[in-house]
Amino acid sequence: MENFDISISERILGLKAKRERINRDLHLNIERNRIITEYYKAHENEYPVLKRAGYLYAWCATREINIEDDDIFLGDAGPHCRTVHFDIEQTSQSWLRGCFGDTDERFRAAWQVPGSIWVDDEDRQWLLEAADYWEGKDIGATARGLFPPEFTENAGPVLKDLTGSYPGHFNPNYERAVTVGFGAVRQTAIEKLDEIRKHTTADNVRSELFYRGLIKVCDGMILMSKRYAEGCRKKAETATPDRRAELLKMADSCDWIVENPARNLWEGFQTIFFYQYLITADGTHWADSPGLIDSFLGPLLENDVNTGALTREQAQELCDAFLLHYGDQIIMFPKPDNDRLIEAHRNGKTMFDLQGGMQNIAAGSLITLGGQKTDGTGDYNLATEMLLLSYYRLRVAEPSLALRINKHTPDRIWEIGIACSKRSGGLPQFNNDDVIIQTMLDKGVPLEDARRYAVFGCVEPAISGKEWSMAANCGGFGGGSSLINILQYVIHGNVNPMMGTPGMLPCKKLYEYESFEELKAEFERQVRFYIDYGARLYHFAALVFDQAWPCLSASVMTEGCLESGKDVTWGGAKYNGMGSMLSAVATVGDSLMTIKKLCFDDKTVSARELYDALQANWEGHELLRQRILNEVPFYGNDNDEPDALVQWFTNLWADHFNSRPGVNHGTNNCGALDLYWVWGGKMTWATPDGRKTGDPLSPSSDPRQDAVKNGPLAYVKSVAKMPWDKMRCGGAINLRFDANSVRGEDATAKVRELIQSYFAMGGIQFHFTVADTAIMRAAQKNPQDYQDLIVRIAGFSAYFTHLPFDDQENYIARYEIGV
Structure with a gap:
């Protein structure tokens, strides 16, 4: 049974209450x-x-x-x-x-x-x-x-109507900021600049400008830290004796850190915050991650405890305070117009609530814990445990949390991780080192670096501090890839029936294909075309930043930039990646399965009849719709036929996308994730799987929830058949566990066994939530009483009461699985 200390210091309770007031x-x-x-x-x-x-x-x-x-x-x-x-x-x-x-x-x-x-x-x-x-x-x-x-x-x-945004979605090198400092980076930049001035060439002239910029950023960061030192001393003049002593100690640390390596745990955490503020000010605080923070903070924490500088209780308080404060960087996304804001206020909602349905409030910030050292040994320490316990104790939805799992993961870390995810709405997510490290090797990363990956955004792995990842949002110019839109073109003769707008490749209508193989071939032709179209777009999006919008807050610490004299947007990072996410996997697979079985295999429904039913949004065709829902074998039940179709088109997408030349001579990295299946469903016409116009699409790589018939093992077996070894950008599987099934003595062992079984089958990441329907209904009626109720959405968790009503209803309707 779980037996973790959840006592929280009075000071942390005060900070948590203050945070909720400020909201x-x-x-x-x-x-x-x-x-x-x-x-x-x-x-x-x-x-x-x-x-x-x-x-x-x-x-x-x-x-x-x-x-x-x-x-x-x-x-x-x-x-x-x-x-x-x-x-x-x-x-x-x-x-x-x-x-x-x-x-x-x-x-x-x-x-x-x-x-x-x-x-x-x-x-x-x-x-x-x-x-x-x-x-x-x-x-x-x-x-x-x-x-x-x-x-x-x-x-x-x-x-x-391009608006654009900085690429974001990366793992800044917080480790270098904490363990090396801006002073050493500044000195190296000065030396590099001196060399260029002696031997200026066409190849290095732009690097001179880069190093001048880098030095200025270092100067600014060192100045800001010293300004905080001055502010602490001024504040100390009127503080109580205890607070005065604390402020003067902070001042001494702020005079040292940023320029120099952190000497203790407080200085390590504060350096992370100062660097985070710079990244936010530079406009790149979008789904960034501080990387493997337990790896580089662990030695500072253990030294403080071992020398008596901190007690275990004091160290835990610092971890708690760090977690609370790291989630304070709130990014306004999406940007609602006045109509939406006014309507929200009328319904007792705030803009803070409006942010919670599409991401966590801290804009996808994510902390990674655990993993492996470069030599392949386990990398778990006291900081791993204490930071996990902070999530367990505080029950906050942001920043998000990833826990790396491998053969070295200690039993206690397993136990805390599962207990935390049960208590805190899906935090942490569990990541399969064996599969993810192999995906890193497959894109050309050496083993020593591959072992040091961290997760950013929702589920996206990258080499911590060394990789510039223009991940799934493509700098605001691209996006995930809902293949259902391509299938709609294939069905409706190159027309999006929701908008009435044409696609880019003329094709037949559903009833004009002479075989399922012909329809599959057309779908494949369209998929390849739109991948190529997107890959071309990504290169131009990267050029926008290369030419006019550099990202010095990333470049100042990212490995490769200082060494090469190039900004990250110029290709200066050691590794470069571009990601794109598959979505609505089950909607596509089940739709293809319906067409195959009814129209071409069994020939019990003509393609024209199915097409007409779709055109009518199933009006007048309810008997056919019910037959589809009850007779067609759907993905999610370990049935080889529908699962094979999902394997086919996900392999098609992954192979072709990953083969395209990446931006900055890097790699393209496919993944499977969706944040918008409720909103996306409202934008999508009826589909052959029986879904009506406006109904939610299937989430991420998960089965359609009302199609799951055979329990948790069949569920994960179906999802595990996807080519996760090719999904370099990660992929979410989200299970909702029945609350009663995870309360017993052996509940933790059963959950761990299910996760390990999925990983042994090749699954890449595992997310779950324990959410009781009665409690969620009560939260809808009395949201003020359930402010800390957290649920796992996709690659992030959110406060249930902040979700739009449609998202709440969709979550309640999720299939409850017993373990």
Whole structure:
């Protein structure tokens, strides 16, 4: 049975309560956007990498130094604790004008009522003026001026209204920041710069500009840390004796860290925060991960405990405080318009609630624990255990958490990990080292580096601190790949029946194919075409950043950049990757199975009859729909025939996508994940599996929930047949366990056995939630009583009460599995 200490110190309880209070009084971060706008206005002709460096230095030098009375760790990326961040240079200026140029009444109803994310009148006016400045100068404008016409004129409204965003989705080298420091990086950059000045060539002239920019960023970070030291000393002048001593100790540490390696656990954590603030200010805080933090913080923690500098209780308090504060970087995504905000406020919801349905509030930040050292031995220590226990104790949904599993994983880590996931809504996710390390080897990563992967975003593995990963969002210009849209073209003669818009490859309608093999061949032709189209898009998206929007906050620490003299956007990282995610796997597989069985194998339903039923959204065809739902064998039940179809098209996608040339001479990396199956279903016409127009699609790689008939082992066997060894970008399987089945003495052992069985079959990642239907129904009625109820959505967990009603209902409808 679980027997973990869940006692939390009074100070941590106070910080958690403060965090929850602040959630009802959030502010939009205007400070960052003022600083970048003022700098860019004054330096319009400066070379992009120098301009970015100059802005980051100005931000470090002039931003507000915010120190709260009860802080254990210092600061935030904005002027207030839990400021909501957005980046004006990657924001649609039409969105800014629509929100802040609205009538006074509607603006105030959206942004100036209790529970809103507050924007005052002065900031409103400034935002409108800033929108005028950034019009034609933002990332989207850069893309529009660079992309070929096929992406801006012929690809539909998504690409015609490019807004763009920094690539994000990567593992910054927090380890180098903590264990080496910005001072050593600065010194190396100076030496590299001196060499170039002696021997300037066409090949290294741009590197001179890069090193000048890097030095400026290092100077800014060192200055910011010392400004915090000064702020601590000033705050100490009026503090109580105990707080005064603590602030003076913090000041001494802030004079040392950032420039130099951290000497103890507090300094290690604080360095992570200072570096995180820089990344957020640079606009790249989108699904980043600090990597294997227990690996490089563990020695600091153990030394503090062994020398008596910290007791176990004090060390646990620091881990708890770190976890609370790391989730304070709130990114505004999606950006709702005033109509949606006003409606939310009328229904007792806040913008904070609106963020929870598509990601965690901290924008996909994820911590990875455990794993292997470069020599293949296990990498678990006291920090692994304490950070896991922090999640267990605090029950927070962000940052997300990944636990690496291998033959060295200690029994106690297994026990805490499973107990934590049961208690904390699917945190951690469990990652199969054997499969993931092999995917790294297959894309050319040496074994020593492959063993040091960490997970970022939702499920995406990458080499920690060494890989620049323009993962699934393709810098805001691409996205995941719902093959159901391609299948719709194949069925409806190259027309999306929801929109009435044509695709790019003319083809037959369902009733015109003479065999299932002909339909499969057309589907394959379309899949290959759209992969090639997307791969071409990715190269142009990468060029947008290479030319105009460097990412120095990543480059300053990412291995390869300092050594090569190249920004990450120029290909400077040791490894480069581009990811894309499959979604709605079961909807596609079950639809193909329906067509194959009824129309071509059994020939009991004509293709025209099925086509007409789809066109009518099943109106007048309910008997056929019920027959499909009850007679067609669907994916998820360890049935070889439907599972083979899923194997076929997922192998097709993975093989072709992974074979395409990657950006910056890197690799393309396929995965399987979906965050939007409820929203996506609303955008998708009826499908042959019996699904009606507007109903949810199947989530990620999971079976359609009402199709699961044969229990958990059959469920995971079907999913394990997918080519996970080719899914370099990861992939989610999400099970909802029946609460009663995981309460017994042997529950932990049974869950562990199921995970290990799935991994032995080749599964890559395992996510589960224990969620009682009665409790979720109660949370719908009285959300204020269930604020810490967390459920696993896809590659992230979210507070149930923050989910839109449709997402709540979809989650409640998930198949409950007993173990």
